[in-house]
Amino acid sequence: MGIGNVSERRDEAPRVGVTSVIFALGPADDGERRRLWLPLVRRVREPFLDAWALPGGPLKAGRSLERSAYETLASTTDLHPGYLEQLYTFGDPERSRGGVPMVSICYWALVGQVDVSSIEPRHNVAWFADDALPELAFDHRRIVDYAIWRLRHRLDMPKVVRELVGATFTLRELHAVSEAVEGRPIDLANFRRRTLASGMLEETGERRRVGRQRPAALYRFRADADAPADGGALPQGFDAGELSRIADATPAAHEHAGALSALTTDVRP
Amino acid sequence: MGIGNVSERRDEAPRVGVTSVIFALGPADDGERRRLWLPLVRRVREPFLDAWALPGGPLKAGRSLERSAYETLASTTDLHPGYLEQLYTFGDPERSRGGVPMVSICYWALVGQVDVSSIEPRHNVAWFADDALPELAFDHRRIVDYAIWRLRHRLDMPKVVRELVGATFTLRELHAVSEAVEGRPIDLANFRRRTLASGMLEETGERRRVGRQRPAALYRFRADADAPADGGALPQGFDAGELSRIADATPAAHEHAGALSALTTDVRP
DNA sequence: ACAAAAGTGTTCGGCTTACACCCATGT
DNA sequence: ACATGGGTGTAAGCCGAACACTTTTGT
Numbered sequence A, B: 001m002g003i004g005n006v007s008e009r010r011d012e013a014p015r016v017g018v019t020s021v022i023f024a025l026g027p028a029d030d031g032e033r034r035r036l037w038l039p040l041v042r043r044v045r046e047p048f049l050d051a052w053a054l055p056g057g058p059l060k061a062g063r064s065l066e067r068s069a070y071e072t073l074a075s076t077t078d079l080h081p082g083y084l085e086q087l088y089t090f091g092d093p094e095r096s097r098g099g100v101p102m103v104s105i106c107y108w109a110l111v112g113q114v115d116v117s118s119i120e121p122r123h124n125v126a127w128f129a130d131d132a133l134p135e136l137a138f139d140h141r142r143i144v145d146y147a148i149w150r151l152r153h154r155l156d157m158p159k160v161v162r163e164l165v166g167a168t169f170t171l172r173e174l175h176a177v178s179e180a181v182e183g184r185p186i187d188l189a190n191f192r193r194r195t196l197a198s199g200m201l202e203e204t205g206e207r208r209r210v211g212r213q214r215p216a217a218l219y220r221f222r223a224d225a226d227a228p229a230d231g232g233a234l235p236q237g238f239d240a241g242e243l244s245r246i247a248d249a250t251p252a253a254h255e256h257a258g259a260l261s262a263l264t265t266d267v268r269p
Numbered sequence C: 001a002c003a004a005a006a007g008t009g010t011t012c013g014g015c016t017t018a019c020a021c022c023c024a025t026g027t
Numbered sequence D: 001a002c003a004t005g006g007g008t009g010t011a012a013g014c015c016g017a018a019c020a021c022t023t024t025t026g027t
Helices: A006-010 A065-077 A140-152 A158-165 A171-182 A188-197 A240-248 B006-010 B065-077 B140-152 B158-165 B171-182 B188-197 B240-248
Strands: A015-025 A036-042 A056-058 A083-090 A102-113 A125-129 A201-208 A216-221 B015-025 B036-042 B056-058 B083-090 B102-113 B125-129 B201-208 B216-221
Touching: A015 A065, A015 A140, A036 A065, A036 A140, A056 A065, A065 A083, A065 A102, A065 A240, A083 A140, A083 A158, A083 A240, A083 B083, A102 A140, A102 A158, A140 A171, A158 A171, A158 A216, A171 A188, A171 A216, B015 B065, B015 B140, B036 B065, B036 B140, B056 B065, B065 B083, B065 B102, B065 B240, B083 B140, B083 B158, B083 B240, B102 B140, B102 B158, B140 B171, B158 B171, B158 B216, B171 B188, B171 B216
Parallel strands: A015 A102, B015 B102
Antiparallel strands: A015 A036, A015 A056, A036 A125, A083 A102, A201 A216, B015 B036, B015 B056, B036 B125, B083 B102, B201 B216
16 A cells, blocks of 8 residues: 555545444543544555444445445444534545545434443454544544534523433433533523423423432423524434334344444445 | 436436526616526527526536636626625436436526626527526526525625625615615515614715605725624625635636636536 | 715613522431 | 532613704705
């Protein structure tokens, strides 16, 4: 893989791949703020041999972009995403740095709350906290930063938040999630009022006690809270229900699990 | 082009194209609100033969996505865009409706203020006002709606607004542009205060008289107003200066003008 | 003087912020 | 009683909407 053949490769037709930034919300370690975790894949080829990279795979004919992203997720994490949204398409021919010219259609996804230590380790896959990422291959660091930025701008969407807190939750739990994603402290009293005033929540009637103090009211998102306030017919992310339909159209997805786990988007086998 | 070969085509590898939604700000017709205009291309092939569609062309190897979009623009309008931003990538295999499975990387662009009636007519290219569009091929109507939505959310960016009003302008002109893009009336007095309070404008010291009334102060955007307030290293649109560099890397662009004018993204020759 | 546009003031309500405070519960 | 978290109150400040108003200019 010398430098000599770079100029030849540069004229090849670009390959198309789908790359995913996958987020999971980690547990609350000893009273600290919770963190976002994401799985990375170790590269087994040049360029960037042995570096960590975002999971990805080639775009296969006959599959929608979302389904390709879904399959990538399933094969690298064995988890089913609860939310999936297109992020950006990168295609600068310089970005593959000696590899084949590559167009990467990037997605970001949520897989819910995960106890990272309990995930069964997989070959060449590891999870990292968002504030302790290693050096990444290609321009993947930029892509991760962009994905985090997007997630932070989606905290007003029930589709997204529901995936991070579960179906029912106390306002304090919701608050903790917001602080974890925003990466900054948020006044609890004001958060409470603002959130209730949004009209997106309803009480379940039940209560939950966390420590041994007064139990807190449990809430859920109203069924009609997903209606987009702004533009209706615009490209949106997919929530768990929509994704299950995508998954249903992928009957053999689990059998192929692992087949892509050593691949990353920006190189072909 | 019968139905019989659809299933065969479905398994082909997807083609990649670049599609652009191009906006120009039309003149103020007899005191009415100004409108956005956009060029469309008449299809010369099935499917959707003779329908209007967004201009586009295949993604060529060795070119960045932006440069491909830039070339598409130059060849269909003979105008140089002053702003260019990626919109979304569409890739559902169903969308080509009998054509070859197609991935379209969509961009939107501004080409400044245009007197549509003075544009020299081109074969198979025509300009339409945004509120009087014809039926569009494929899912192009959705793409246009999304592009308009995005433009409306970019009115706080000097890069974008500068392209619509020119280098210097009165507050009333700026106000008229905002109303045209937002598609709704905006209180002039409040607009004036809000805009000045943003700190992005500075007076040129000169004045301009439009009718025969009191002349208005001329403003320009401050040189440092382009600094993104939010995320710094995130994918952004390209303004005129950055695009000129892209164009410089495209020496033969004008010679090829017209070569793509009859193409649209979702079909290959 | 009048018309038309430039430009200013003022009031109102909604929403965010900061922070003090009371309430419920188990040890 | 007291600690801990659940939940409420309140005052200050910012910002946009609405709209009345003054100023400047040419005819």
